[in-house]
Amino acid sequence: MTLLRVEGLVVRHGLLTAVREVDLAVAPGEVVALVGANGAGKSTLLHAVAGSLPAAQGRVLLGGEDVTTMPAHQRVRAGISLVPEGRRLFPSLSVLENLLVGVPGGSRAAGPATSGLPRGGWDVDRVLDAFPVLARLRDRPAGLLSGGEQQATAIGRALVADPALLLLDEVSLGLSPAAVDVVYASLEAVLAGGVAVVLVEQDIERALRTATRIVCLLEGRVTRDVARRDADRAEITRAYFGTGTEVPS
Amino acid sequence: MRLLDAVVQGCLLGGQYALFAAGLSLMFGVLKVVNLAHGDLGILAAFAAIGLAAGAGLPLALAVGVVLVGMLGIGAALHAGLLARTTGALPQISMIATFGLSVVIGNALQEVFSADPRALDLGWFGTAGVSLGGISVGLLPAAVLAVAVLALTGLHLALTRTAFGRRVRATADDPGTAALVGVDARRTYLVVTALAVGLAGLAGVAYAASSLVTPLAGPSRLIFAFEAVVIGGLGSLWGTLLGAMVLGVAQSVGSVVDPSSGVLVGHLVFLMVLATRPAGLLARARVRA
Numbered sequence A: 001m002t003l004l005r006v007e008g009l010v011v012r013h014g015l016l017t018a019v020r021e022v023d024l025a026v027a028p029g030e031v032v033a034l035v036g037a038n039g040a041g042k043s044t045l046l047h048a049v050a051g052s053l054p055a056a057q058g059r060v061l062l063g064g065e066d067v068t069t070m071p072a073h074q075r076v077r078a079g080i081s082l083v084p085e086g087r088r089l090f091p092s093l094s095v096l097e098n099l100l101v102g103v104p105g106g107s108r109a110a111g112p113a114t115s116g117l118p119r120g121g122w123d124v125d126r127v128l129d130a131f132p133v134l135a136r137l138r139d140r141p142a143g144l145l146s147g148g149e150q151q152a153t154a155i156g157r158a159l160v161a162d163p164a165l166l167l168l169d170e171v172s173l174g175l176s177p178a179a180v181d182v183v184y185a186s187l188e189a190v191l192a193g194g195v196a197v198v199l200v201e202q203d204i205e206r207a208l209r210t211a212t213r214i215v216c217l218l219e220g221r222v223t224r225d226v227a228r229r230d231a232d233r234a235e236i237t238r239a240y241f242g243t244g245t246e247v248p249s
Numbered sequence B: 001m002r003l004l005d006a007v008v009q010g011c012l013l014g015g016q017y018a019l020f021a022a023g024l025s026l027m028f029g030v031l032k033v034v035n036l037a038h039g040d041l042g043i044l045a046a047f048a049a050i051g052l053a054a055g056a057g058l059p060l061a062l063a064v065g066v067v068l069v070g071m072l073g074i075g076a077a078l079h080a081g082l083l084a085r086t087t088g089a090l091p092q093i094s095m096i097a098t099f100g101l102s103v104v105i106g107n108a109l110q111e112v113f114s115a116d117p118r119a120l121d122l123g124w125f126g127t128a129g130v131s132l133g134g135i136s137v138g139l140l141p142a143a144v145l146a147v148a149v150l151a152l153t154g155l156h157l158a159l160t161r162t163a164f165g166r167r168v169r170a171t172a173d174d175p176g177t178a179a180l181v182g183v184d185a186r187r188t189y190l191v192v193t194a195l196a197v198g199l200a201g202l203a204g205v206a207y208a209a210s211s212l213v214t215p216l217a218g219p220s221r222l223i224f225a226f227e228a229v230v231i232g233g234l235g236s237l238w239g240t241l242l243g244a245m246v247l248g249v250a251q252s253v254g255s256v257v258d259p260s261s262g263v264l265v266g267h268l269v270f271l272m273v274l275a276t277r278p279a280g281l282l283a284r285a286r287v288r289a
């Protein structure tokens, strides 16, 4: 069964085409690392999957249901949550309020195809258990947190919607190495919990250690799509920087 | 004694301003949406109520009820038809658009109702008062003050304690990210605008019940409401209530000193607060991530 299927996706920023005819499939529980140089189109691809950037061409299917034209806030209910690059917390809300905003009100509005998707069973209490730092800082305004604390809040805010697919965009960006280790340590609980994850990570070593599959993006196109056991660090690096011979997968 | 009386009358006047400022505080203070037609929408509601009650002979309560429901609808339409098209654009665009609306409403009212001052007749209640230790307190102004305090308290609690309030504040911080965590930002804006315009209508009706109104009274109501919001601090509903009281008392005490310069003293106090505490008296500490 395929959880997410992206078909021939083209995404533009005005005249600039940032994602070119991308095909991508993610199975439930899979952890896919999306790697590529700056400007390769990784964030753009994630935003198009999450619904905050429109598709110029192609389709996005979640659990077989076409969600290409579904607005972002409905895709959250359907099962897609994005942790955006740079965290983007609500600075005037407390940590707990940031989490609570992510809790879907009412019932799941999406069609029957997405309501039965496998999820991790996340809610606010489980997030506070998995990220003890958040329990401690629950009443602090998000604008006053350190980078690592902000990242934990951003991940928690996405998790409380109990997604079937979690998109993580550069969770290590701007964090100290120690803080990155803490964030990845708490992500273990998420990765083990059955949620499918697509993560953008600049650090190829870490991507190879965390993911079950590696997808390389170069100038908006997928240039490699390999399972981790078949992944060769040197080859990934070449695909990353666009040197050497690319065989489109 | 005269001073005490002036302070009491100033607080009652502040109630008027607070009611006009409540919707503005929500729209402008919290959501950062500029609506320069806020005062005119209140005056529109006032004349609609006068027209329905005095003109069409509807019972007063029914006329006011119809008008308030209508104002909620006008607020929703204002968002869908005008403000939603300007979100993401420069704030100047919505300022120009709502300034145009302000001019249109004022002149249309003048066309229909003429420039003559009118009032909404509440019968005995409009003029009744009690004497408290030698200071006369009008029942109507006291009721308006009570409604204003209730409205601002309700808004404050809704913003700080409810899921709806969290969604409003998150949308105000960052509408794009709010959508990414499941908030229907468009609907949030629409509901807030409807509420704000509904409150403007309530304020307009209260104003017409308390004094004579003319079709072009909107902009001055807007200025007082704006001053109350800024004195109190953007984003703080309690601040708005305090700001309205400060403004009302300043005007009232100012007119005791010199009967013709009460409004001027109000503006001066506003400028003084702006100069010494630019973020307002009860500014919420806003920290950027």
Ligand SMILES: Nc1ncnc2c1ncn2[C@@H]1O[C@H](COP(=O)(O)OP(=O)(O)OP(=O)(O)O)[C@@H](O)[C@H]1O
Pocket: A013, A014, A016, A018, A036, A037, A038, A039, A040, A041, A042, A043, A044, A045, A085
């Ligand atoms: N809002 C925008 N407006 C215009 N162009 C944009 C916008 N966002 C991204 N781009 C352009 O689209 C291309 C892809 O950008 P994107 O942010 O998706 O890349 P990325 O792989 O996430 O890069 P990074 O590693 O720097 O985060 C780049 O050329 C970028 O300059």
Ligand SMILES: [Mg+2]
Pocket: A042, A043, A044, A085, A169
């Ligand atoms: Mg990026």
